[in-house]
Amino acid sequence: MTAPPSQGSTVPAEPAALAGSAGTLLTVTGLRKYFPISRGIIFRHQAGAVQAVDGLDFSVTQGETLGLVGESGCGKTTTGRLLTRLLEPTGGRIVFDGHDITHLPAGKMRPLRRDIQMIFQDPYSSLNPRHTVGAIVGAPFRLQRVRPEQGVKRSVQELLELVGLNPEHYNRYPYEFSGGQRQRIGIARTLALRPKLIVADEPVSALDVSIQAQVVNLLEDLQDELGLTYVLIAHDLSVVRHIADRVAVMYLGKIVELASGAQLYGAPRHPYTVALLSAVPSSNPGSRGRRKRIRLTGDVPSPVTPPPACRFHTRCWKAQEICRTTEPPLAELVPGHRVACHFPENT
Amino acid sequence: MARAKRDGAGGAALAGDPSPVVNSAPPDGLLDVRDLRVHFPTDDGLVKAVDGVSFRLDRGRTLGIVGESGSGKSVTSLAILGLHHGTSARITGEIWLDGRELVSADPARVRQLRGNKMAMIFQDPLSSLHPYYSVGNQIIEAYRIHNDVSRQAARAHAVELLDRVGIPQAATRVDDYPHQFSGGMRQRAMIAMALSCDPELLIADEPTTALDVTVQAQILDLISDLQAEFGSAVIIITHDLGVVAELADDVLVMYGGKVVEYGTAEDVFDSPQHPYTWGLLGSMLRLDRERAERLIPIKGTPPSLINVPSGCAFHPRCPYAELNGGRSTDEVPELRAAAPGHLVACHLPLSERRRIWTAEIKPSLDGSGQAREAKEAP
Numbered sequence: 166m167t168a169p170p171s172q173g174s175t176v177p178a179e180p181a182a183l184a185g186s187a188g189t190l191l192t193v194t195g196l197r198k199y200f201p202i203s204r205g206i207i208f209r210h211q212a213g214a215v216q217a218v219d220g221l222d223f224s225v226t227q228g229e230t231l232g233l234v235g236e237s238g239c240g241k242t243t244t245g246r247l248l249t250r251l252l253e254p255t256g257g258r259i260v261f262d263g264h265d266i267t268h269l270p271a272g273k274m275r276p277l278r279r280d281i282q283m284i285f286q287d288p289y290s291s292l293n294p295r296h297t298v299g300a301i302v303g304a305p306f307r308l309q310r311v312r313p314e315q316g317v318k319r320s321v322q323e324l325l326e327l328v329g330l331n332p333e334h335y336n337r338y339p340y341e342f343s344g345g346q347r348q349r350i351g352i353a354r355t356l357a358l359r360p361k362l363i364v365a366d367e368p369v370s371a372l373d374v375s376i377q378a379q380v381v382n383l384l385e386d387l388q389d390e391l392g393l394t395y396v397l398i399a400h401d402l403s404v405v406r407h408i409a410d411r412v413a414v415m416y417l418g419k420i421v422e423l424a425s426g427a428q429l430y431g432a433p434r435h436p437y438t439v440a441l442l443s444a445v446p447s448s449n450p451g452s453r454g455r456r457k458r459i460r461l462t463g464d465v466p467s468p469v470t471p472p473p474a475c476r477f478h479t480r481c482w483k484a485q486e487i488c489r490t491t492e493p494p495l496a497e498l499v500p501g502h503r504v505a506c507h508f509p510e511n512t
Numbered sequence: 513m514a515r516a517k518r519d520g521a522g523g524a525a526l527a528g529d530p531s532p533v534v535n536s537a538p539p540d541g542l543l544d545v546r547d548l549r550v551h552f553p554t555d556d557g558l559v560k561a562v563d564g565v566s567f568r569l570d571r572g573r574t575l576g577i578v579g580e581s582g583s584g585k586s587v588t589s590l591a592i593l594g595l596h597h598g599t600s601a602r603i604t605g606e607i608w609l610d611g612r613e614l615v616s617a618d619p620a621r622v623r624q625l626r627g628n629k630m631a632m633i634f635q636d637p638l639s640s641l642h643p644y645y646s647v648g649n650q651i652i653e654a655y656r657i658h659n660d661v662s663r664q665a666a667r668a669h670a671v672e673l674l675d676r677v678g679i680p681q682a683a684t685r686v687d688d689y690p691h692q693f694s695g696g697m698r699q700r701a702m703i704a705m706a707l708s709c710d711p712e713l714l715i716a717d718e719p720t721t722a723l724d725v726t727v728q729a730q731i732l733d734l735i736s737d738l739q740a741e742f743g744s745a746v747i748i749i750t751h752d753l754g755v756v757a758e759l760a761d762d763v764l765v766m767y768g769g770k771v772v773e774y775g776t777a778e779d780v781f782d783s784p785q786h787p788y789t790w791g792l793l794g795s796m797l798r799l800d801r802e803r804a805e806r807l808i809p810i811k812g813t814p815p816s817l818i819n820v821p822s823g824c825a826f827h828p829r830c831p832y833a834e835l836n837g838g839r840s841t842d843e844v845p846e847l848r849a850a851a852p853g854h855l856v857a858c859h860l861p862l863s864e865r866r867r868i869w870t871a872e873i874k875p876s877l878d879g880s881g882q883a884r885e886a887k888e889a890p
Binding site: 237346377 | 680694725727728733752753755757760777782792793796797799800806808810811813
């Protein structure tokens with residue numbers, strides 16, 4: 166039998182660890198990941214480090230969706246890989262469901278892997294082309310040595326049905342499916358062991374517009390049906406707008422704003438969030454030219470040598486002297502709305 | 513038959529006379545594409561990548577071509593540039609660029625126009641720039657092919673262009689290689705190269721798909737600024753309706769190699785008439801929509817071009833196909849005017865389409881999500 170899908174009937178092993186914060190599934194404090202850069206041919210030495218993730222604090226409540234948004238190079242994917250422990254954190258702490266998993270060795274991590282699963286971006290490279298759909302979706306059972314009551318085949322067929330695929334397609338190969346269907350196969354595999362937390366890294370960005378909507382709806386339905394908790398990583402602000410309850414905006418390895426979806430999209434406070442939102446093309450040709458768009462100049466600075474203090478000050482139109490000298494803390498300005506800025510907007 | 517004859521006449525006129533007088537109606541716009549078909553014979557059958565596409569474009573205007581993967585939008589643009597030459601493609605129809613017909617023209621002749629009178633910005637700037645040559649050299653090469661100028665003059669021109677598209681310290685960055693540029697800068701360099709000969713027609717194939725939103729906004733602004741400055745005609749090919757809404761004057765919606773809807777941006781976004789366009793608008797993830805609202809996706813997947821569904825290619829995915837009593841499955845709908853200048857290929861009677869749009873589709877897009885939410889709540 167897999168981990169029981171119904172909550173409440175069986176209480177997890179460490180009720181004491183959970184008791185502190187009701188319903189918090191994941192807590193991250195001061196999370197850092199530096200990738201060293203080595204130089205030299207004979208005498209290898211560390212010449213610096215890519216500060217991909219530099220001090221993240223957030224928590225995820227049972228049943229909610231946290232969106233991580235940002236441009237390429239902001240560290241959102243690294244964060245996802247740290248949460249699933251595909252990468253070893255440089256510093257900080259990750260507590261999942263009462264367990265400190267920050268530096269857990271692979272062997273100890275393995276039993277926990279059934280509770281933390283990942284949906285990948287590219288449905289073409291994340292499925293083994295030589296395996297049948299049955300083998301792909303059934304792999305988690307095999308790897309975790311779980312014997313479902315009604316047999317692996319029946320369980321896989323149920324999963325295929327759950328994600329909207331024909332269970333008869335059990336013996337087909339990935340190449341026989343379209344991009345959207347492949348993404349559904351990947352999602353079925355993710356759900357096999359009924360994980361508590363799903364980290365979805367750009368789950369729809371490789372799909373066509375009409376298929377994106379199908380997959381977004383599927384993710385929402387599955388959450389309602391199975392009570393899933395998502396960490397959704399996306400560069401597309403409108404995808405996050407549709408799925409996430411709370412949104413964290415990242416810039417150069419740091420969270421600059423963390424708020425509920427309504428707060429963040431209704432009244433963004435960090436200048437970067439304001440610029441990001443104003444950059445999204447409007448879907449109404451009538452409003453063209455009437456909207457004020459904030460043009461950010463230049464590119465994101467290199468994470469090897471990030472700007473001191475506030476990392477956004479090089480591109481910020483509100484930057485003052487203090488932004489170059491003192492790093493703004495991620496402060497809670499109104500309940501549930503945290504911003505790291507000396508001169509927040511919409512106040 | 514008639515078309516073949518016309519092509520022949522056009523070709524002959526082209527070869528003989530620099531300002532051809534042709535017997536098919538002379539085009540008055542800059543670009544006039546008439547019944548363009550691009551078919552690829554393959555082992556699995558004939559792939560009708562583009563099957564009867566017509567549109568026209570004037571100087572200073574922007575046309576947005578929208579469609580999902582496999583709708584034929586990129587193949588159309590490659591056909592205009594004559595880049596199917598040397599492949600197995602069978603191209604019929606007419607492409608008129610400033611009074612010259614390109615489909616039947618000599619490939620060498622088309623090459624003179626390509627990069628000079630018409631230019632293209634490709635989707636992926638990293639794979640379209642040569643990694644072994646500096647950015648400046650690639651722009652200089654493009655410029656010198658079409659203009660008889662010295663290297664120094666061409667280099668000065670390249671620096672000026674890089675500066676114009678917003679590359680900082682253009683005079684030194686001109687000697688950089690593509691890998692030393694960021695994604696946004698590479699796309700700017702591509703745009704600089706495309707603009708090197710002041711093209712009258714600029715085709716941008718998914719120019720911002722590989723870029724971040726803030727960079728996308730910079731590039732879209734740049735394209736429209738440059739268009740205002742040079743007065744060129746622009747074709748933007750994209751799957752992102754937001755980009756089209758932002759830039760395009762006219763919109764062409766393609767599905768399965770055919771045009772399903774063609775009109776001004778206002779027509780297509782404010783009173784769309786084709787069920788596929790409704791589906792695209794309903795699937796669109798938008799910032800101005802409430803989270804509680806459910807998306808209305810199109811069921812099924814885009815068709816394979818080897819096996820395009822009979823009749824209206826969209827009928828297997830169309831929720832209104834049954835309203836026609838089987839016509840959609842048997843008969844290919846023709847593009848007909850729903851309003852002056854607004855063409856739609858659908859069998860549904862116009863009155864019925866108007867009714868569905870105002871009664872069903874429009875309210876669901878306009879944020880009356882409460883109604884649907886209330887329905888789903890119990």
